[in-house]
Amino acid sequence: MGKWNTPEDLRYRRSDEWLRQEGGEATIGITDYAQDQLNDIVFFELPAVGEAFAEGESFGVVESVKAASDLQLPAGGTVIAVNHAVEDEPELANSDPYGAAWLVKIRLADPQELPALMDAAAYDAHCVARESS
Amino acid sequence: MSYIPHTEAERQQMLATIGVSAIEDLFAAVPARHRFPTLRLPPALSEQEVQAELLALAEANDHGQDFAIFRGGGAWHHFIPSALNHILLRGEFLTAYTPYQPELSQGTLQAIYEYQSMLCALTGMDAANASHYDGATAFAEAVTMAIDIGRGRRKKILCSPYIDPQYRQVARSYHQGRDTLFRGDESAATIEELVAQLDSDTAMLAVACPDFLGHIADFSGLAQQVHAAGALLVFVVNPLTLGLLKSPGELGADIVVGEGQPLGIPLSFGGPYLGFFATRKRYVRKIAGRIVGETVDSDGRRAWVMTLRPREQDIRREKASSNICTNQGLMALAAAVYLALMGKQGLRQVAELCWHKAHYAAAELATLPGYEIVTRPPFFHEFALRCPRPVAEVNALLRANGIIGGHDLGVEDPRLRDCMLLAFTELNSRAEIDALVACLRELQTS
Numbered sequence: 001m002g003k004w005n006t007p008e009d010l011r012y013r014r015s016d017e018w019l020r021q022e023g024g025e026a027t028i029g030i031t032d033y034a035q036d037q038l039n040d041i042v043f044f045e046l047p048a049v050g051e052a053f054a055e056g057e058s059f060g061v062v063e064s065v066k067a068a069s070d071l072q073l074p075a076g077g078t079v080i081a082v083n084h085a086v087e088d089e090p091e092l093a094n095s096d097p098y099g100a101a102w103l104v105k106i107r108l109a110d111p112q113e114l115p116a117l118m119d120a121a122a123y124d125a126h127c128v129a130r131e132s133s
Numbered sequence: 134m135s136y137i138p139h140t141e142a143e144r145q146q147m148l149a150t151i152g153v154s155a156i157e158d159l160f161a162a163v164p165a166r167h168r169f170p171t172l173r174l175p176p177a178l179s180e181q182e183v184q185a186e187l188l189a190l191a192e193a194n195d196h197g198q199d200f201a202i203f204r205g206g207g208a209w210h211h212f213i214p215s216a217l218n219h220i221l222l223r224g225e226f227l228t229a230y231t232p233y234q235p236e237l238s239q240g241t242l243q244a245i246y247e248y249q250s251m252l253c254a255l256t257g258m259d260a261a262n263a264s265h266y267d268g269a270t271a272f273a274e275a276v277t278m279a280i281d282i283g284r285g286r287r288k289k290i291l292c293s294p295y296i297d298p299q300y301r302q303v304a305r306s307y308h309q310g311r312d313t314l315f316r317g318d319e320s321a322a323t324i325e326e327l328v329a330q331l332d333s334d335t336a337m338l339a340v341a342c343p344d345f346l347g348h349i350a351d352f353s354g355l356a357q358q359v360h361a362a363g364a365l366l367v368f369v370v371n372p373l374t375l376g377l378l379k380s381p382g383e384l385g386a387d388i389v390v391g392e393g394q395p396l397g398i399p400l401s402f403g404g405p406y407l408g409f410f411a412t413r414k415r416y417v418r419k420i421a422g423r424i425v426g427e428t429v430d431s432d433g434r435r436a437w438v439m440t441l442r443p444r445e446q447d448i449r450r451e452k453a454s455s456n457i458c459t460n461q462g463l464m465a466l467a468a469a470v471y472l473a474l475m476g477k478q479g480l481r482q483v484a485e486l487c488w489h490k491a492h493y494a495a496a497e498l499a500t501l502p503g504y505e506i507v508t509r510p511p512f513f514h515e516f517a518l519r520c521p522r523p524v525a526e527v528n529a530l531l532r533a534n535g536i537i538g539g540h541d542l543g544v545e546d547p548r549l550r551d552c553m554l555l556a557f558t559e560l561n562s563r564a565e566i567d568a569l570v571a572c573l574r575e576l577q578t579s
Contacts, residue, residue, distance in 0.1 A: 043418065045418070047284075051284075061452075063418075068452065070452070
């Protein structure tokens with residue numbers, strides 16, 4: 001069991017993004033493990049409403065004092081909302097990665113067929129495995 | 134004297150690790166006949182002889198000082214205050230390379246920071262980088278940035294045909310092999326015609342002020358139209374005019390680029406010059422090149438750093454938008470010193486002098502039959518003059534009279550055959566201008 005917060009009701013991509021499905025829509029953000037690894041987050045580059053991305057495609061960038069990384073979309077869809085609060089205060093992702101620091105909401109391209117994302121337990125194991133290597 | 138830190142023992146150790154017995158073995162891939170060619174060098178000369186030989190070579194060139202210069206077209210002959218070189222030629226600045234452990238070079242960083250700050254003040258923009266090689270490459274970087282901001286989904290770059298042809302050529306070279314579409318400059322497009330080509334595929338629309346023929350266009354309303362199409366507005370400007378004209382920032386520019394050579398940098402047969410680049414705060418992470426920022430150190434003292442490094446390849450290689458991770462340090466310093474020496478008033482004064490001289494010349498030339506000023510007013514310090522004979526002929530006559538005439542515009546544009554681009558700066562005295570006019574009058578009547 002890792003030391004990071006990994007909410008049960010979410011799905012996770014191996015690249016450390018989370019997804020919460022709400023019918024035909026989904027909310028996406030980065031995980032507690034991600035913010036811990038990145039250290040102080042200083043900037044988010046997020047897409048515009050209306051932009052469409054495939055699963056795994058880069059929809060933005062997160063920049064911290066340590067590194068800059070692509071954000072990969074856990075499931076294909078079209079952006080319907082962008083969290084401007086996290087653009088103004090990127091450090092929210094360090095303090096509240098699953099709440100105030102949601103990044104985008106999308107309309108899922110295919111709500112019935114979500115890609116194989118990890119559940120909380122599998123993702124937690126994925127984090128632990130990386131930490132020990 | 135030993136200049137290389139390796140000892141012989143270390144060399145042998147390295148060779149053994151590689152698996153060869155001698156350094157020569159490492160060159161086995163080079164064909165034998167090219168491997169160690171005989172260098173047929175003449176015997177060494179004394180310092181005195183070398184000096185004489187180099188002076189003789191140098192004297193084969195004509196010096197700018199020996200001529201009245203009326204040529205511009207991208208670089209201009211301006212006065213450089215002597216105080217500038219006293220600072221520029223200091224060893225700490227002159228021979229220092231661009232810092233890669235930058236925080237150690239606080240003086241260098243501070244100088245670049247001042248340069249950046251002055252550029253922002255002049256252009257009316259929020260952020261400027263530490264500079265590019267020249268105006269042309271700065272323009273090419275603006276194209277790269279516009280495409281990056283459009284996330285690669287907008288491919289069209291609209292360029293006014295009155296942007297320096299070399300800038301447009303360099304931008305095309307930079308982007309060859311990509312699906313970038315350069316449009317707008319194939320025809321003599323007015324601003325209205327350029328705007329008409331704006332669509333959802335346009336990443337940027339670029340204009341020049343003054344333009345290559347010296348003309349200052351009316352850009353009111355342009356920013357709104359460009360932004361309505363979701364594109365960026367790019368201005369290519371002569372920094373000297375920014376002491377006199379409205380800043381591109383006030384006109385709604387998103388990116389401002391240009392050639393900084395007029396700011397205290399000599400002609401030097403084509404370089405080194407100085408590309409400046411300024412933009413809005415929201416795009417600052419997309420700028421290529423280096424950016425110096427101000428911060429405080431752990432003791433709370435003001436300090437300078439290279440900031441926003443993740444843009445550069447040393448931190449995020451696959452995602453770097455440009456190969457550029459350097460700047461024109463010495464030239465940026467020259468520009469900063471020039472601007473500091475001139476101040477707001479001085480810069481305006483230089484611009485006004487250039488303006489008045491060009492307009493005096495234009496009034497005199499307008500009286501000459503056979504010659505026609507092609508550039509529409511208003512213009513700054515350059516204009517195109519149609520001559521009754523080929524430009525090469527006219528310039529040969531001028532040259533014989535100690536005058537360097539204008540750039541032959543027919544070289545780039547057949548529609549401007551027999552037109553020369555004349556430039557006038559604070560260094561052209563009234564007597565020089567009168568002599569130019571007299572020469573041209575004589576050509577026409579002969």
